[in-house]
Amino acid sequence: MTIEAPERIVEFPALKEAQEGLDAKRADLKKIFDEAGDTYDMSKVKSIQGDTTAKVEFIRQLNDEITERKAKVDELMILARAAGAAKEAEEVERGDRDVKDDGRPQTKDGREQSFGQAFMASQAVKGYVRGSGGGPQATVEVSLKTLLNTGGWQPETTRTGRIEEFPTRPAPHIANMIPQTPTGQTAVVYMEETVYNNTAQEVFEGEQYPEAQLKLEEKSVPVRKIAVYLPVTDELFEDLPRAEAYVNNRLPFMIRQRLDLQILRGNGTAPNLLGTENVPGIISQPKGADPTMDALYKAMNRIRTEGFAEPNVVFMSPLKWEPIRLLRTADGVYIWGHPSQVGPATIWGLPVVETTAAPPTKALMGDYGNFAELAVRRGMDVQISNSHADFFINGKLAVRADIRVAVVHYRPTAFAEVTGL
Template sequence: MPFPALKEAQDHLAAKQKELYDIFTEAGPDLDMDLIKSMSGTSTDKVAEIRARNDELDELGQKVDDLQTVAKAFARSRQDPERTEPGADTGTTTPTRPGETKSLGQLFTESPAYKGIQGQVGPESHLDIELKALFQTTAGWLPETTRTGTVVPFATRPVQVIDLIPGTSTTQAAVVYMEETVFTNTAAETAEGGTYPEAALQLAEQSSPVRKISVWLPITDDQLEDEPQARGYVNNRLPFMLRQRMDGQILVGSGTAPNLRGFLNTPGTQTQAKGSDPVPDAIYKGMVKVRVTGRALPNAAIIHPLDWQDIRLLRTADGIYIWGSPSEAGPERIWGLGVIQSDAGPENTALVGDFANFSELSTRRGVDVQVSNSHADFFINGKQAVRADVRAALVIYRPAAFCTVTGI
């Protein structure tokens, strides 16, 4: 492994997580500080120590995240550059490269369909009208009122989960890969002249299909004449609609065409029930399942905002806040893992896992926009149809590297 510092940091983080878990176990479901014998002092002293340990976990978790980012960048830099030259069609997934791209609004206003309406204006004439009535407010102009240009967006769910998944691109209709389904390690000490033990390996082909998410918007020709506002508004809202839908599909997509298959509906994803455990204990047990059964290192937790509220407000039996007093901002991490508060998934269910190494969002085609007045009676009614779509595949390479925590 080219980064021993990453392995050392991960081991240190796991050890500190276990220490804090043992303290919560001593406190019991009611978080009774008097039951904790591994620490001395009053309840206030013990809560302060728990907060200090949690702060230490936050720092260690961030350090592991940073080292993983460096390790991935190093690994990508070692790839053969000929495999990802612009325009090369390799038939496999390749990392997405940042570059100069035109915005959706620019593509829209530069399209032939939009430009074509500029000259489609009927004959004009200018008439000199003599004013016979008294020129006053009721017969003339009302006082001018100028809009600020601010558009207050509709209250809707933000996009949060997509940015957690590593992104690549593909030129195929599906992402096909090989999964090792049998690994029998019979390696053993062998005497001189002895028979070598026979091992077994077996692979199976797996596939994640590319799915399309789409949306369209009717706009009048008159509205399109206000080019700056039309460009900015469409540029912001249509891509957001596509990303918001995909954000939810990543978590709860059923997998039945044309849906993506989300984490919560992927066979093989592990489950940990809360039962009588405190919520932090249940989440920690889910993390342990990811480590032991999934052989992975969890790097994030997705929790519904209402569930995170309950965690943030946890108090000891004598009323002391575990995650910090109301006067403090409080950490957005638990057991050192970054917390993504998302209501795209169901309440009372959290998801922990190794998103960095065992999931991928592979884009077949980014947001594509087309404009036409050929829809229905749009031509004779002076309307344009703007449609946008994106095609992508969600790949979950090792379902056991993820665990849902239910009943929280």
């Protein structure tokens, strides 16, 4: 199917008012930190009355209000997108837009099947003939944004049934933040307005009109493949519940884990995806001598003023978020709450996703909800064979899986990196 620009948004006064209120509160908080200086000395803050404890409590309340206002803006954005979707639905009814069902498999009660259920019901499993050397191919449609529950082995008489999995980065943190759409193409092709010269101005009667300039360029983001294979024994494969749990856990997890990394840091050189960090034209904000919080705020404002977008998430390494969470005033009061309290994982009202997939010396942020897209050419493609190496004579099977996706950043200036962390 043809991939169009991201979902349409219908703007209305309530959304604009909520956004302006959020920006005002953010400015109030920034003013307080500017007064406190690099040492966070609350005695220098004259815009708030009271001692240090009172001032820190005021900051907490202000931060909570920013978080609430951001949630309200997000709610109104959902309404704006819904209004846009309604307009698109009208276009579909008039025949102006072609929409196809993605055909994702469901259970009898209408719920979407897990990968393991879809895999065990696929032709790849049902059509496999032991000893044939190769197996049939099957495409299993599964959402890349859903982290399936870990199962493990069924209990046995001699052990608890628990498998302590190898400690590794969880997934998917990043894919959850990006709209996912199906595509039937080998690339996502769209038009980008690269020149916008607005010369509109007032003219006298009979005077020549000023000439404006617009230029469109075709952009193409290729679909790439992420793949992995897993060797299993004949006995494991014949035991359907155990095979389902095993495949349901590890193969999709490995692919999603790699996808998370590629979304943020892929270098775009085939066969890699093009991740946010390496998208040409994104805003780069150096930390320099600024506190990290100030540098993040400056990057957010540059997205608003240069990209005319509203960032909706910040991706940071846990080690870089740690000093922010542990910030204290000059006399030792924790700014983001006492250690016994659950601190907000937000900064200037934006949710912070702590992930080791983020660059170790950078923070990445952007309006992923409106100007990014995860286009899925197909879900997990599964094939089974015993023809690999000596698998036939050793009673082993090779189960391989892959996906084909494209990550699109429609407006580079809707994204930013904060460097030098």
